[in-house]
Amino acid sequence: MNELVIRAIFSLPKILLWKFKYGGRLTMPLVQSFGKHAELHLDKKARVSIGKETVSRFGLFLRAEGGELFIGDKCFFNTHVSVTCLERIRIGDRCQIANNVIIVDQDHDYRASWGTYHTAPVEIGNDVWIGANAVILKGSTIGDGAVIAAGAVVRGHVKPHSLYLGIAKGQRPIKPDL
Numbered sequence: 001m002n003e004l005v006i007r008a009i010f011s012l013p014k015i016l017l018w019k020f021k022y023g024g025r026l027t028m029p030l031v032q033s034f035g036k037h038a039e040l041h042l043d044k045k046a047r048v049s050i051g052k053e054t055v056s057r058f059g060l061f062l063r064a065e066g067g068e069l070f071i072g073d074k075c076f077f078n079t080h081v082s083v084t085c086l087e088r089i090r091i092g093d094r095c096q097i098a099n100n101v102i103i104v105d106q107d108h109d110y111r112a113s114w115g116t117y118h119t120a121p122v123e124i125g126n127d128v129w130i131g132a133n134a135v136i137l138k139g140s141t142i143g144d145g146a147v148i149a150a151g152a153v154v155r156g157h158v159k160p161h162s163l164y165l166g167i168a169k170g171q172r173p174i175k176p177d178l
Contacts, residue, residue, distance in 0.1 A: 007033040007055075014038065022048070029053075034060065035079075046085070051075065051093065067105065067119075072126065087119035092126035098150065103136040125160065 011034040018026055022042050028050040035057040042048055046064035051073035059080040062069065067085040072093035079099040083089060086106040091097075103124075109116040120139030124130075128142050131150035142148065143160030151166070158164050 007035070011038075026050075039063075056081070057099075078132075086117060088121040089124075090122070091124045092128065092144070094127050095124060096129045098130060098132040098134070100133045101130050101136070102134075105138045107138055 008031050011032050012030060014034055015028065015030055015032055018040050019028070022040075025042055025046060026040070026048050028048075029052045031053065032050065033053075033055045037058055038056055038060040039062065040048070041063045043065045045066040046069070048062065048064050048069045050071045053074045054071060054077070055075070056077040057079045060077045061080075061082040063083070064085040068088045069083065069085040070090045072091060072095065074093060075091060075095045075097070077097050078101075081097050081099070081101045081103075083091075083103045084106070089103060089105050091103075103122060105122045106117040106119040109118055118138065122136060122138065123141045124136070125142055125144035125146065127145045128148070130136070130148040131152065133150055134148045134152045134154065136142070136148070137153065137155040140154045140156060140158070142154065142158040143162070145161040146158045147163045148154060148158065149163065149165040152164050153166075154164060
């Protein structure tokens with residue numbers, strides 16, 4: 001029996017628990033392969049859809065608070081990937097996401113009280129590869145077949161079939177007015 005089938009069998013109790021806990025707010029086939037310490041957190045308004053044959057390694061963290069999180073078919077999440085959704089995040093089919101990647105559709109308003117956020121949807125196309133330690137920020141759109149290099153910070157538009165290194169083109173560090 002291959003490793004993927006064995007991991008899918010061990011993932012079944014976790015998937016059944018999630019389906020029971022979240023009911024119709026979670027759409028996902030039963031055959032998935034989640035590594036140890038995979039976590040899924042949904043509030044009462046959130047919706048999550050995970051496509052077929054998702055594979056994750058250790059420590060996948062998915063959180064949706066009032067938003068819609070969509071993960072396409074045959075996506076791979078390496079160790080310690082974190083996806084936090086308050087509005088909408090869409091990850092296309094066959095995406096490869098390396099370790100320690102963070103994907104968020106919100107940021108904190110540091111001038112306002114705690115718990116004040118600004119949101120904008122994140123769209124990640126099909127066949128995208130995101131390198132280790134990359135951060136995908138609110139309002140980002142990554143086109144089909146794009147490659148995001150390790151350590152990149154993406155805020156904005158990434159063209160299909162392009163390579164992004166470091167801070168995405170056109171982005172400047174923002175000097176806070178403290």
